[in-house]
Amino acid sequence: MKHLAILTGTLRKAALAVLAAVLLLASAPAAVPVYAQGPTPQPRGAAVVERILARLYEREQAWLKAQANHLERAGQVADKAQQLLDAAKEKGKDVVALEQALAAFRAGLAESQAAHDQAASILGSHAGFDASGQVTDRQAARQTVVQARRSLAEAHRILVKAVRDLRQAVRDWRRGQRSQAPAAAS
Amino acid sequence: MKRCAWLLVALLVALSLSAGCGRSHLGAPTPPAPTRPAMQATVASADRSETIADDLDKSLGELENSLSGVDTIEDLEQALQGS
Numbered sequence: 001m002k003h004l005a006i007l008t009g010t011l012r013k014a015a016l017a018v019l020a021a022v023l024l025l026a027s028a029p030a031a032v033p034v035y036a037q038g039p040t041p042q043p044r045g046a047a048v049v050e051r052i053l054a055r056l057y058e059r060e061q062a063w064l065k066a067q068a069n070h071l072e073r074a075g076q077v078a079d080k081a082q083q084l085l086d087a088a089k090e091k092g093k094d095v096v097a098l099e100q101a102l103a104a105f106r107a108g109l110a111e112s113q114a115a116h117d118q119a120a121s122i123l124g125s126h127a128g129f130d131a132s133g134q135v136t137d138r139q140a141a142r143q144t145v146v147q148a149r150r151s152l153a154e155a156h157r158i159l160v161k162a163v164r165d166l167r168q169a170v171r172d173w174r175r176g177q178r179s180q181a182p183a184a185a186s
Numbered sequence: 187m188k189r190c191a192w193l194l195v196a197l198l199v200a201l202s203l204s205a206g207c208g209r210s211h212l213g214a215p216t217p218p219a220p221t222r223p224a225m226q227a228t229v230a231s232a233d234r235s236e237t238i239a240d241d242l243d244k245s246l247g248e249l250e251n252s253l254s255g256v257d258t259i260e261d262l263e264q265a266l267q268g269s
Contacts, residue, residue: 049266052265052266053266055262056259056262056263056266059257059259059262060259062257063256063257063258063259066256066257067256070249070252070253070256073245073249073252074249076245077245077246077249080238080241080245081242083238084238084239084242087234087235087238088235091235142266145266146266149259149263152258153258156253156256156258159253160250160254163246163249163250163253167243167246167247167250170239170242170243170246171243174239
């Protein structure tokens with residue numbers, strides 16, 4: 001009888017321990033967040049990718065704006081180069097090299113503008129992004145930023161080369177004019 | 187009377203001489219324009235060409251610098267490639 005009482009007591013303790021453990025587990029915070037009424041939960045990596053895509057989209061738009069300004073300034077530079085050419089021609093100077101350099105610069109400018117317009121079109125259609133620049137379709141958004149970046153970089157590369165080449169050509173031409181001037185004077 | 191005649195002749199000679207001198211001045215070809223303005227024009231023209239060339243070089247330099255400072259977003263591009 002005494003043994004039976006001890007057994008019953010032990011069983012009761014065990015049952016209480018199990019119950020306490022169940023209650024403890026139920027009340028503990030879940031390891032994985034539960035979205036009762038929110039969007040479908042995302043893996044952490046996907047959220048990071050979307051943040052990067054949104055940031056890339058934003059910075060590409062800033063790049064596009066800056067590049068539009070650079071292209072405008074390059075157009076003004078072409079006008080100045082034309083003024084120099086006219087003034088030098090008026091004085092009877094040899095302007096062949098200058099004419100060739102300016103023609104190459106204008107061609108580069110047109111090429112750069114075309115690539116820039118392509119980037120503007122890609123960013124303007126904002127496939128994979130909503131109007132506020134948030135990702136709506138990860139794959140399409142990735143394509144948008146990759147293609148836009150490619151066009152922006154292409155426009156940038158061409159413009160940098162055109163500016164450097166024209167600057168060098170103008171310097172060479174001036175050096176040539178200076179070296180010819182004493183020879184003509186003597 | 188003789189004295190008066192001499193005076194009259196002297197007066198006439200003086201008048202004719204002065205008139206001749208005046209005519210020669212009037213009829214003389216226009217003296218060449220002072221060379222100074224022409225020289226100034228040449229200098230101004232040379233300066234214009236040089237001024238434009240200086241201005242062009244400056245603009246090209248500024249544009250080149252500005253272009254080299256462009257944010258080409260390579261950091262995020264690399265982050266995207268790695269993700």
